[in-house]
Amino acid sequence: MSDVESHRSGRDSIDSPGADKAQTVRRGGGDPGMRGRTTIADGVVEKITGMAARDVAGVHAMGSGMSRTFGAVRDRVPGGTRSGVTRGVKAEVGEKQTALDLEIVVEYGVSIADVARDVRENVVAAVERMTGLEVVEVNIAVSDVKLPDEEDEEPEPRIK
Numbered sequence: 001m002s003d004v005e006s007h008r009s010g011r012d013s014i015d016s017p018g019a020d021k022a023q024t025v026r027r028g029g030g031d032p033g034m035r036g037r038t039t040i041a042d043g044v045v046e047k048i049t050g051m052a053a054r055d056v057a058g059v060h061a062m063g064s065g066m067s068r069t070f071g072a073v074r075d076r077v078p079g080g081t082r083s084g085v086t087r088g089v090k091a092e093v094g095e096k097q098t099a100l101d102l103e104i105v106v107e108y109g110v111s112i113a114d115v116a117r118d119v120r121e122n123v124v125a126a127v128e129r130m131t132g133l134e135v136v137e138v139n140i141a142v143s144d145v146k147l148p149d150e151e152d153e154e155p156e157p158r159i160k
Helices: 003-009 019-024 042-054 065-076 114-130
Strands: 059-062 087-091 097-107 132-147
Touching: 003 087, 042 059, 042 097, 042 114, 097 114, 114 132
Parallel strands: 097 132
Antiparallel strands: 059 097, 087 097
């Protein structure tokens, strides 16, 4: 049987000399999805963390009062360096793991322990799902409680 007939008949072997070498040679080797490295910046993990923490009921804001005030001003300045989403979040990112520190303000009347647990669960799920990194710890500092009659500390915009 010729090479063409063998191909048409669906046979896997080719009878010509040297053909076995061509079939067994693999280019690049291994899974294409595993070639090269992927690095994830601290800021990426901080944004994911900030969004996930804010989604939890009982979290009023992120960051201390002073950082929220400065952050609100900085957010209004063109070219401001730090996004409001990352306020109150610090991430240390390694090759396979990350550790997170959060500073939150909770609503008055909620269980701080429950809110902290829910924030941890939501943050770990979001960061691990989106980055593939293992979250080794989520440290939460509750810096304030938002009372019902308190004004927000963010300054009024100068222009409307």
